[in-house]
Amino acid sequence: MSGIWRISFESPLASKGHQSVSSSAARRKRTSSCLKRATHLRILFRSKLKGEQAVTFFTGIFAFQLWTVLPCIVIGYLLGNIQTAVIVSRAYYHDDVRNHGSGNAGSTNMVRVYGYGPGAITFAGDSIKALLGVLAGQLLCGQVGGYLAGFFVVVGHCWPMFLGFRGGKGVASSYAIAILSFPLGALAAIAIGGAILLINKKMSIMSLAAMLLFFIATLVFQLHNLPLIVLAGLLTIVVFVRHAENIQRLIHGEEQRLRKEGM
Structure with missing residues (x-):
């Protein structure tokens, strides 16, 4: 199955929009300064048969400024x-x-x-x-x-x-x-x-x-x-x-x- 890989970045706040403010604040306190502006690296595979699928890959590892x-x-x-x-x-x-x-x-x-x-x-x-x-x-x-x-x-x-x-x-x-x-x-x-x-x-x-x-x-x-x-x-x-x-x-x-x- 042939296809084209495309890499995109999605903000964690966008994918977690329904979380409460208090929960987000607590999580930010536990997060190190290196990960405060982390993004989720997502790899999208476009196939002629199945269309576009998103697969989460190495979340957080590449989430550094x-x-x-x-x-x-x-x-x-x-x-x-x-x-x-x-x-x-x-x-x-x-x-x-x-x-x-x-x-x-x-x-x-x-x-x-x-x-x-x-x-x-x-x-x-x-x-x-x-x-x-x-x-x-x-x-x-x-x-x-x-x-x-x-x-x-x-x-x-x-x-x-x-x-x-x-x-x-x-x-x-x-x-x-x-x-x-x-x-x-x-x-x-x-x-x-x-x-x-x-x-x-x-x-x-x-x-x-x-x-x-x-x-x-x-x-x-x-x-x-x-x-x-x-x-x-x-x-x-x-x-x-x-x-x-x-x-x-x-x-x-x-x-x-x-x-x-x-x-």
Whole structure:
């Protein structure tokens, strides 16, 4: 059945015209400032056979004013541009880690090039900036704002504007966001990923497995929390995209194990 999709916005006051003034006032008090001017996103499908039908879709998720969500996006992206690996390698080794190893500004490449100590510092720094992004987003726009800011921390980390869009793969930052958003699911996924790492010594498999398991955990145990499911799905997609070369090497049996160069 062919048709044409059309998106329209309907004011919640228009669809709830028979509600009392007192009820509306009480609801407004419970609503966060981000949702005061919310609109219901409705998708209308026009079919030759059935005519025009309206289906409510993602009510409230996209119900933000641009001026409200833009700071979350900007703050998250700018925090993501802070590349711990580049800062540490330039400060202590007078070099750029991106010129060595895999060319990525991440903790795994830091381990390969400089050792486990610098790698751990990088992992901690990338995790902290993600936590700060989520907290800043929550202060500005509640839970969804935190998710949005956290996601753009990962985007900024992977594609930093101020460093030629050459960043890391977003794993440490994604782990931190996952733990803050759904602790039990994230810790379980990371633990299973860690067990996989102990067996095959390949960090890429751990990263991919942990993020995929986290996404599955949100689908199973957080089905009511649609924003979290969307966040987990987007983070997983970004991590998989950034590991495209690793996936190719895994397929061909050429992926290296985690170790310092020369060991």
